[in-house]
Amino acid sequence: MKTFTDRLADVVRRKGPLCVGIDPRLESLPKSLRDKPPAEAFEAFGLRVLELVAPFAGVVKPQAAFFEQYGPAGFAAMGGILKRAKELGFVTILDAKRGDIASTATAYAEAAFGPTWDADSLTVNPYLGQDAVEPFIATARKGNRGLFVLVRTSNPGAGLFQDLNCDGRPVYRHVAEAVVKWNADRGDVGAVVGATHPNELRELRAAMPGVWLLVPGYGAQGGTAADVKAAYDANGLGAVVNSSRGVTFPFQPDDPDWEAKIVAAAKKAQGELK
Numbered sequence: 001m002k003t004f005t006d007r008l009a010d011v012v013r014r015k016g017p018l019c020v021g022i023d024p025r026l027e028s029l030p031k032s033l034r035d036k037p038p039a040e041a042f043e044a045f046g047l048r049v050l051e052l053v054a055p056f057a058g059v060v061k062p063q064a065a066f067f068e069q070y071g072p073a074g075f076a077a078m079g080g081i082l083k084r085a086k087e088l089g090f091v092t093i094l095d096a097k098r099g100d101i102a103s104t105a106t107a108y109a110e111a112a113f114g115p116t117w118d119a120d121s122l123t124v125n126p127y128l129g130q131d132a133v134e135p136f137i138a139t140a141r142k143g144n145r146g147l148f149v150l151v152r153t154s155n156p157g158a159g160l161f162q163d164l165n166c167d168g169r170p171v172y173r174h175v176a177e178a179v180v181k182w183n184a185d186r187g188d189v190g191a192v193v194g195a196t197h198p199n200e201l202r203e204l205r206a207a208m209p210g211v212w213l214l215v216p217g218y219g220a221q222g223g224t225a226a227d228v229k230a231a232y233d234a235n236g237l238g239a240v241v242n243s244s245r246g247v248t249f250p251f252q253p254d255d256p257d258w259e260a261k262i263v264a265a266a267k268k269a270q271g272e273l274k
């Protein structure tokens, strides 16, 4: 079986670095789907999004929070989307930002990579330290899966802790250094670095050679295609750039042409990110 990074590099070579985020919001869904119960509407929308964006993106990132709000039915919807994404050849990133003491981390990792979600990769919060990240790495490796560790997030308040000076360097540089070590053996531990902080993105690309970056914040949060150019390596690989709202909700709920609008948004993003 190919490694996680080989699979990621394959789809990025074929389709470019766009990662489409599946973050369904009830109030934004097309009117035609609103008569269904929320979880069913989310699944129907997510499945349609997969079909529509498949020519333009090789990676999708369902955001667990939006599904979790609707309980077991929401999780079933997310499971359906992850399964279909795999069938369509997408590399999947389950965005659940997990992190806990080692014994609990193992259970989170089994959920992500075992039969429950069967995701290709998972976002991980490293705040609890090395022993808490290791179970995610070990479990991911058993099945040739990958991780994306939060290093410098895209939100406006990211600097409160991540920028704190520690031994002469911001905290995020220490996390970056740990990611480089975790990634060294197998190339399967990536980093989340926001598009909304282009200087830090450039700095972290240079500090983490060989580490795949997941770059959120392009599109709805204000990051531009020019801002994310710094994320790619010399071969144009090394990063996937996420857009959730920008690609999946470029329409008003009563717009009968919502599918065409999604196709146009995905095509535009693919074009400008290359």
Ligand SMILES: O=c1ccn([C@@H]2O[C@H](COP(=O)(O)O)[C@@H](O)[C@H]2O)c(=O)[nH]1
Pocket: 021, 023, 063, 095, 152, 153, 154, 155, 192, 193, 194, 216, 217, 218, 219, 220, 221, 242, 243, 244, 245, 246
């Ligand atoms: O630093 C981070 C880490 C994760 N995210 C997630 O990415 C998407 C962004 O959605 P948009 O609609 O494209 O803004 C969302 O799921 C976040 O939870 C992030 O934005 N920043």
